[in-house]
Amino acid sequence: MPFKISTRLFIRFFFSFSVLFFLIFSGCVRQETPKKASLLKRAVEISADVNDIERNTLKFGFDLRLDPKEDVRIYSPFLEYLQNATGKRFSIKFTEKYEDTVDNLGKGITHFAAIGPLNYVAGREKYGNGIKYLVSGVNNEGDPRYQAVIFTRPGAGIHSIKDLKGKPFAFGPRMSTQGHLIPRKMLEDEGITVRDMSSFIHTDSHMSTVRVVLNGEYEAGGIQDVLARRLEREGKIRILKISEPYPSSIIAYNSALNAETVKAVRSALLVLEPEGRHKDKLIDWNQTEMPLGFISINESEFYKIAVLARRYGLLTK
Structure with missing residues (x-):
C-alpha cells in the first residue's frame, strides 16, 4: 500500500517544525548578539586608539633629495632619535611634489619639515608666521651653509x-x-x-x-x-x-605647536652629534646637508635667497 499522510497531520507536523526552527534560530541569535556586540565594541576601541595615536603623532616632512626610498631610509632613524630624545611620537609624511612639503607645513598637515631656504622663504611669504625657523644644518666644515x-x-x-x-x-x-x-x-x-x-x-x-x-x-x-x-x-x-656658499637647509615648524614641544625638539637637534655619540643611531646621515648636525643662525641670512627668488619670479610679493 502506498504511503500516505493526511492533510491535518501534515499541517500539525509543519507547524511544530516551524516553531522548533524559530526557537533554535532565535536562540542562536541571542547567543551571537553578545559576541557581535563585543567585536563591534573592540573595533571601536581599536579605532579610538589609532585616532588617539594619530592625534598625538608629530608629522615630519622633507624636500625630496635622492629618491623616496633612500630619503625615508635616512630620515627614519633620525626621527627615532628625536622620538627617544623628546618622548614625542614622530612619523614621516612623504610628498611626491616638492612644493607640497612647505604647503603641508603651512596648513598644519605636518608639524616639522626639513626644507631648503628657498622653500622656507616662499613658505613665509605664503603663510606668514604660520611657519617658523627652528635650526640650520651644519656642513662637514662646521658651517651652516652649502653650495x-x-x-x-x-x-x-x-x-x-x-x-x-x-x-x-x-x-x-x-x-x-x-x-x-x-x-x-x-x-x-x-x-x-x-x-x-x-x-x-x-x-x-x-x-x-x-x-x-x-x-x-x-x-x-x-x-x-x-x-x-x-x-x-x-x-x-x-x-x-x-x-x-649659501644658507643651508633648515628644520622649520608650524607655529601652532605648543612651546614645550618646540623647545624639546630644538634642544634634541642642537645636541645631535652625527659623527660622535649618535653616529650608530643614524644611517647615511653624511649624505644629507646636515652631516654635522644643527645650529641656530640669524634669519637675515635668508635675505639674498629672497632677492634671487624674486629675480626669477619664484616669489609673488
Whole structure:
C-alpha cells in the first residue's frame, strides 16, 4: 500500500517544525548578539586608539633629495632619535611634489619639515608666521651653509660653463635652492640665461637630475654639493663649477605647536652629534646637508635667497 499522510497531520507536523526552527534560530541569535556586540565594541576601541595615536603623532616632512626610498631610509632613524630624545611620537609624511612639503607645513598637515631656504622663504611669504625657523644644518666644515654644483657626464665634450650655451640643461625642482635657484645664478654669472639653452627641464629630485644627464638626455645639470662630490669620487660625473656658499637647509615648524614641544625638539637637534655619540643611531646621515648636525643662525641670512627668488619670479610679493 502506498504511503500516505493526511492533510491535518501534515499541517500539525509543519507547524511544530516551524516553531522548533524559530526557537533554535532565535536562540542562536541571542547567543551571537553578545559576541557581535563585543567585536563591534573592540573595533571601536581599536579605532579610538589609532585616532588617539594619530592625534598625538608629530608629522615630519622633507624636500625630496635622492629618491623616496633612500630619503625615508635616512630620515627614519633620525626621527627615532628625536622620538627617544623628546618622548614625542614622530612619523614621516612623504610628498611626491616638492612644493607640497612647505604647503603641508603651512596648513598644519605636518608639524616639522626639513626644507631648503628657498622653500622656507616662499613658505613665509605664503603663510606668514604660520611657519617658523627652528635650526640650520651644519656642513662637514662646521658651517651652516652649502653650495650648488653644475656638472656633466665624463666624455660629454663639455669643458666649462660657457660650453653649455645652446645645450639642454637639467635643473632640479623649481623651488629647489641647490637644484634650481643657485645653478641659475651660476649660469647667468657666465652670461647664460634659460633663453640661451636649447631646452631645459625641472626634475623632481637631485638624483633624477643626475639620471637624465648620465642617460644623455641633457648635457649638464645642477645638484647639491654633497651628492656631487660623492659621485665625482666614484667617477660617475665631472664637476664644472661649485657655487659660493649659501644658507643651508633648515628644520622649520608650524607655529601652532605648543612651546614645550618646540623647545624639546630644538634642544634634541642642537645636541645631535652625527659623527660622535649618535653616529650608530643614524644611517647615511653624511649624505644629507646636515652631516654635522644643527645650529641656530640669524634669519637675515635668508635675505639674498629672497632677492634671487624674486629675480626669477619664484616669489609673488
